[in-house]
Amino acid sequence: MENTFAAFIGSIFGAFADKANLIWGAILAGGSYLFGAYWPLFAFFLLLNVIDYIYGILKAKATDTLNSGKGFMGIVKKVSYWIIIAIAFGLASIFIDVGATIGVDLAFLQLLGWFVLAIYIINEVTSILENMVALGVDVPPILLKGLAAAKTAVDAAGNKVVPEDKGDGTAQ
Numbered sequence: 001m002e003n004t005f006a007a008f009i010g011s012i013f014g015a016f017a018d019k020a021n022l023i024w025g026a027i028l029a030g031g032s033y034l035f036g037a038y039w040p041l042f043a044f045f046l047l048l049n050v051i052d053y054i055y056g057i058l059k060a061k062a063t064d065t066l067n068s069g070k071g072f073m074g075i076v077k078k079v080s081y082w083i084i085i086a087i088a089f090g091l092a093s094i095f096i097d098v099g100a101t102i103g104v105d106l107a108f109l110q111l112l113g114w115f116v117l118a119i120y121i122i123n124e125v126t127s128i129l130e131n132m133v134a135l136g137v138d139v140p141p142i143l144l145k146g147l148a149a150a151k152t153a154v155d156a157a158g159n160k161v162v163p164e165d166k167g168d169g170t171a172q
Contacts, residue, residue: 045117048124049078055131062135081120089113108161115158122151 035042056074060066092109099106126147129139 041117045121045124048121048128049081052124052128052131053078055128055135059131059134085113085117085120088116111158111161115154115161118154119151122147122154126151 053074057066057071060070089112092112095106095109099109126144129144129147133139
């Protein structure tokens with residue numbers, strides 16, 4: 001009887017493990033298909049979205065400002081980040097194809113999506129750390145300064161690729 005019970009538990013665990021492996025395999029394959037070789041970077045960004053949302057809720061509870069409307073808008077904001085990233089990569093791809101059709105090299109626009117993703121990653125990490133500070137976590141100031149410097153560097157590099165508009169319709 002005892003062996004039968006152990007076999008039964010083993011078969012349930014085996015079936016669960018097979019399904020879990022199948023699910024994770026499908027997730028990884030889908031991520032690789034959608035995001036290519038860089039899927040871990042996008043998965044990291046998704047993880048940051050979740051962590052930031054959780055710390056935002058914790059901060060709201062700690063400051064007695066928890067509000068379902070704000071929480072919903074936080075989700076809308078996170079989804080909007082993903083839409084903007086998709087637009088940035090999509091536009092770059094379309095412009096590169098159009099450039100190839102008309103004989104203009106627009107390959108540098110491929111960087112557009114990467115700059116947008118980098119800025120959003122920096123923003124998410126900064127938001128997480130700011131929420132931690134509000135919760136009383138001792139965050140080293142150098143980390144916050146380092147993130148600010150990284151944002152400045154990414155912005156400056158982006159301005160070299162796509163120059164800022166002077167306001168008169170010409171680039172700087």
